[in-house]
Amino acid sequence: MLRAITYTLVVSIFVVLTITATFLAFVTFTTEKIDENIKLATYSNQDKELNAKETLTITTFNIGYGGLSRDQDYFVEGDDRGPTKKKTLKALEGITNFLKDVESDIILLQEVDTRAMRSFDIDQYSYLKESLVDYGSVFAYNYKTAWTIDPATRPHGHIESGIATFSRLKLMESYRKQLPDDEKWPKRLFEMDRCIIKSKIPVKGNKNLYILNIHLSAHDEDNDKRLAELRYIQEKIKNIMAEDNYIIVGGDWNQILSTADLEDLPLEQWPKWVVQIPDDFLKGGFKWAVDHDTPTVRVGDEYYNTIVDGFLVSSNIEVLSIEGHDLNFEKSDHNPVTVKISLH
Structure with missing residues (x-):
C-alpha cells in the first residue's frame, strides 16, 4: 500500500x-521580446509647429483597455468578473467621445490594447487613430505576453498593449525608452516591460518641447522598481534641460501625487501598492501640475480613491490651469487630467 x-x-x-x-x-x-529603445513611426503626422509663448492643452488618460469601467476592477485587486465585448466597445466609444470633446492639442494615453484576449482582440490603437482624425500619433508596446494566468478564475490570456501619444502639432521624432527592470525569469515573462514615449516637438526660435508619456510600475512590494524608474526620469529630464528646452512629463505615475484626500483613510487601510512620490524628487525648478480636488484612480469597489495621474513641468513653462475630469470612473478605473500651459 x-x-x-x-x-x-x-x-x-x-x-x-x-x-x-x-x-x-x-x-x-x-512571447515576442520588445525592442528596448527604438525610434517610433509617426502615423498621420501633422504640419503645425509651436510658437514660443503659445498656449496649448495636454490631456492624460489611462483608458484601462476599455475593460475597467465602473463595475470592473483590475485583476490584481481581486476582480474575477471580467469585461464583456459589449462593455469594452461601449467604454472605448465613451473614451473616444470624451477625447474629441476636450479638444486637447496633445493626448497621452496608457493601457491601449492592440491585440488582447481581455479586450476581445479589439485593436484599440487603430480605433483611436481612425476616430481622432486631426491628430498624428505614435505607439509603443509595454506589454507582450503569450499567456497571462491571472486571474486564476478567468485568465487574461494573450496580451499586446502599450502607450500612445496623439498630437495636433508636428512630432519631429519619438522614441520608445525602456525603463529599468531587473525582473528575473520566469516572472518577467508575465510582467509589463515598462517604458516611456519621448517625443520632440519643434518650437519656433530654435527650441524644442519634449513630451514624456509615462506609465510607471505598481505592485512592487519593496518599491525599488518605482524608485529606479524615478531616477531614470530625473536623468532624462536633466539631459534635456542641459540644452535649454521645455519638458512636460505626463501620465500614470502609479504613486500618490497629492495627499489632499488621505486624511479620510488610516494609513493601515491603504492598498498595499499605494506609495507617495519621494519629497526629494523635484529638482531644478520643476513643478507639479495636479488637480488636488479630483481623484484620478479607483481601487477595488471604490473604497479608496486617490490621485496618481498628472504632470511634471519644467520651470520655463507656466501652468495656466489644471483640471481633473470627474467621469465617475464610468469608462475606466482612472479619470483623465488636462493641463493648460504657456511656454516662456
Whole structure:
C-alpha cells in the first residue's frame, strides 16, 4: 500500500512538473521580446509647429483597455468578473467621445490594447487613430505576453498593449525608452516591460518641447522598481534641460501625487501598492501640475480613491490651469487630467 501511494505521488509530481515546464517553455518561446529603445513611426503626422509663448492643452488618460469601467476592477485587486465585448466597445466609444470633446492639442494615453484576449482582440490603437482624425500619433508596446494566468478564475490570456501619444502639432521624432527592470525569469515573462514615449516637438526660435508619456510600475512590494524608474526620469529630464528646452512629463505615475484626500483613510487601510512620490524628487525648478480636488484612480469597489495621474513641468513653462475630469470612473478605473500651459 505504501509503495502504491509513493508511486502515485511521484507520478503526480512528475505530471505537474511536466505541465509547468511545458507551459513555461511555450510562453518563453512564443512571447515576442520588445525592442528596448527604438525610434517610433509617426502615423498621420501633422504640419503645425509651436510658437514660443503659445498656449496649448495636454490631456492624460489611462483608458484601462476599455475593460475597467465602473463595475470592473483590475485583476490584481481581486476582480474575477471580467469585461464583456459589449462593455469594452461601449467604454472605448465613451473614451473616444470624451477625447474629441476636450479638444486637447496633445493626448497621452496608457493601457491601449492592440491585440488582447481581455479586450476581445479589439485593436484599440487603430480605433483611436481612425476616430481622432486631426491628430498624428505614435505607439509603443509595454506589454507582450503569450499567456497571462491571472486571474486564476478567468485568465487574461494573450496580451499586446502599450502607450500612445496623439498630437495636433508636428512630432519631429519619438522614441520608445525602456525603463529599468531587473525582473528575473520566469516572472518577467508575465510582467509589463515598462517604458516611456519621448517625443520632440519643434518650437519656433530654435527650441524644442519634449513630451514624456509615462506609465510607471505598481505592485512592487519593496518599491525599488518605482524608485529606479524615478531616477531614470530625473536623468532624462536633466539631459534635456542641459540644452535649454521645455519638458512636460505626463501620465500614470502609479504613486500618490497629492495627499489632499488621505486624511479620510488610516494609513493601515491603504492598498498595499499605494506609495507617495519621494519629497526629494523635484529638482531644478520643476513643478507639479495636479488637480488636488479630483481623484484620478479607483481601487477595488471604490473604497479608496486617490490621485496618481498628472504632470511634471519644467520651470520655463507656466501652468495656466489644471483640471481633473470627474467621469465617475464610468469608462475606466482612472479619470483623465488636462493641463493648460504657456511656454516662456
